[in-house]
Amino acid sequence: MTNLNDQLELIPPYCPNLRCLFHFGTDENFYVKNGFAITNKAPFRNQRFKCTGCKIQFSSNTFGVDFRKRAANLTxxxxxxxxxxxxxxxxxxxxKVAEGTIRDRLKNMARQSVLFEKANYPSKIGEDIAYDGFETFTGSQFSPCYVNTAVGSHSMFIYHNTFSPLNRKGRMTFDQKIKNQELIKKYGLYPQSSVYEETIYVMRNLSNLAAGRTLYTDEHKSYIRAYKSFDCSMGLETINSKARRDSSNPLFPINRLHNLYRHFFSSQQRESISFQKHEAALMEKLQLMKIYRNFMNPKFVKKINMTHIRTNGPPPCMSGSQIKS
Ligand SMILES: [Zn+2]
Incomplete structure (x- = not known):
């Protein structure tokens, strides 16, 4: 609402008074315009409205993200x-604001974006989908986790990212092993079937929307087990994870997304000290990235410089010495 033109075009969706009949939305014309209020922050002039039902007054700011915020216009x-x-x-x-303000605004935006996503999510998917997990951690390296991501093969639209906690595995020093055992003794293990269960959830959702299309995954046992556990209307194709991951690989959209996570989130860079401190913050960040990639950004920002030779290989009439690229 920083722009006056936006304010003039605003149609109040509901009456902000909780006790008003028009609070839950209506098709009736429930308000009248009620002059302007002068404020000391941008846009300095606020269109005001009055509800014809309960007679309370409100302004275009009431529906804005900066309503009752002291530090406005930062979102x-x-x-x-x-x-x-x-x-x-x-x-x-x-x-020049507090760190808590930033955290608060990000949280707010992430929650609002869930609503926005619900209203704008596709009702049918007409493309194949790539599915794989992004491994990271929250809080400490002793609580790793998987973010299960489903991305459209063609559009690179992010359809899902869900959270699965993992138990720490792999190589550890002697001290780390002892600490890990202590933590397990104190708090217990994370549910060991979480990847399997989340995969079922994602696959069930996609199965309804993208019937008849193919789901590409790597050869993770949980994915295959999840696929076989119910009557999925999508086909499943597994790709060896050692296969070359260039743009011809069906799992390329996943790789690209995970690259973007590592590149654009300070928390996902290797050995970072600004790692995500808890699971909710991680999922909020990923939710924001989802909206940003899906609705605010083009598929590729730059034109891709790919010649025919690079994409499809040399035409059969050319000999090796003729290829200079
Ligand atoms: Zn009202």
Whole structure:
């Protein structure tokens, strides 16, 4: 609502009064315009409205993201900086606000974006889908997790990202092994079938929307087990994870997304100290990236410089010495 034109075009969706009959939305014309209020923050002039039912007054600000915020007009910057590799603390220092403000605004935006996504999610999917997990951790390296991501093969639309906790595995030093055992003794193990269960959830959802299409995954046992556990209307094709991951590989969209996670989130860079401190914050960040990639950004920002030779190989009439690229 920083722009006056946006305010003039605004049609109040409902009456903000909780006790009003028009609070839950209506097709009736329930308000009248009620002059302007002068404010000391941008846009300095606020269109005001009056409800014809309960007679309360409200303004275009009431429906804005900065309603009753002391530090107004920061949301866009916070989103941009946060999705371009800055940590919450450095954004706070740059914008001269508290770190808690940044955290709060990101949380707010992530929750609003869930509503937006629900209203704009495709009702039918007409493309194949690639599915794989992104391995990271929250809080400490002793609580790793998997983010199960489903991405459209052609559009690179992010259909799902769900969370699965993992138990720490792999190589550890002697001290780390002892600490791991202590933690398990104190808190117990994470559910060991979480990847399997989340995969069923995602596959069931996709199966309804993309019947008849193919789902590409790697050869993870949980994926195959999940696929066989119910009557899925999609085909499953597994790709060896050692196969070359260039744009001809059906799992390429997944790789690209995971690359973007590592590139654009300060929390997902290797050996970072700005790692996500808890699971909810991780999922909020991923939710924001989902909306940003799906609805605010083009598929590729730059034109891809791919010649015919690079994409399809040399035409059969050319000999090796003629290829110079
Ligand atoms: Zn009302």
């Amino acid at each position: 866009e910057k916070i989103l941009h900086y946060s999705l371009n590799g800055m940590s919450n603390n450095s954004i706070a220092r740059l914008l």
